Amino acid sequence: MDAGLAAVLGALAGSVATIGAALATGWAQREGARIAARSEHRRERREPRHSLYRELLGAATAFEKMVGHYEFFDIEVPEDLLLRDEDIPDFLQKQVAVEKLAVEVALAGPKNVGEVALSLAKLSDELFKYAVALSAVLAERQETEQRTWQFTTQKVTSASKRYSRTLSQFVSLAQAALDDDGSLS
Incomplete structure (x- = not known):
């Protein structure tokens, strides 16, 4: 060369x-x-989510404090633990707060957290209706069949248990979503 x-x-x-x-x-x-x-981008999305998750958790916990005890009574709920008529407006306000915040959380995402938040809202509505119905049945207990009383008690107990489980699931998923730094996706 x-x-x-x-x-x-x-x-x-x-x-x-x-x-x-x-x-x-x-x-x-x-x-x-x-x-x-x-x-x-993840940091900018995390901050509003954190705030919304905390608000929903606070509202859902406040709602649960009013009726969470129902999950411990399968057949008979002591009368002193039932909702009183004067408690119903506050109970409704707490239930509506859970629904509104659940929609906000669903929009903020991620999808799995939003789905559980919407389930929590649905269960809060169901639990509200059964708890109010149970109180109404108690007021008319003399005319109410035992089957109606037991059915309503079972429904409120079941809804309360599912609500507690869903709330725990929401907390776990929200923590995972906030801890996600994007390195796995």
């Missing part, structure tokens, strides 16, 4: 190496920028 050809090949190899290094550097910078943008 003569010196001229070696010089041309050397220059060509140097050019290819320089172009390759430039492409690799450009790719690495684009990838770094994409990762930074994704991280910022």
Whole structure:
């Protein structure tokens, strides 16, 4: 190989190496920028979610405090633990708060957290209706058949148990969603 050809090949190899290094550097910078943008996007989405999750958890817990004890009575609920007529407006207000916040959480996402939040809203509505019905049945207990009393008691007990489980599931999924840094997806 003569010196001229070696010089041309050397220059060509140097050019290819320089172009390759430039492409690799450009790719690495684009990838770094994409990762930074994704991280910022996740942070911006996490902050409002955290606030909404906390609000829903507070409302759902306040609602549960009014009727969570029903889950412990399969056949007979002591009369002093039933809702009183004067408690119903406050109970309804708490139930409506759970529904409204659940919709907000469903919109904020992610999907699995939103689905559980909407289930929580549905169960709060069901539990509200059964708890109010149980109180109404108690008021008319003399005229009410034993089967109606037992049916209503079983329904409120079942709804209360499902509500508690769903609330626990919401907490777990919300924590996982807030802890997700995007490294797994």
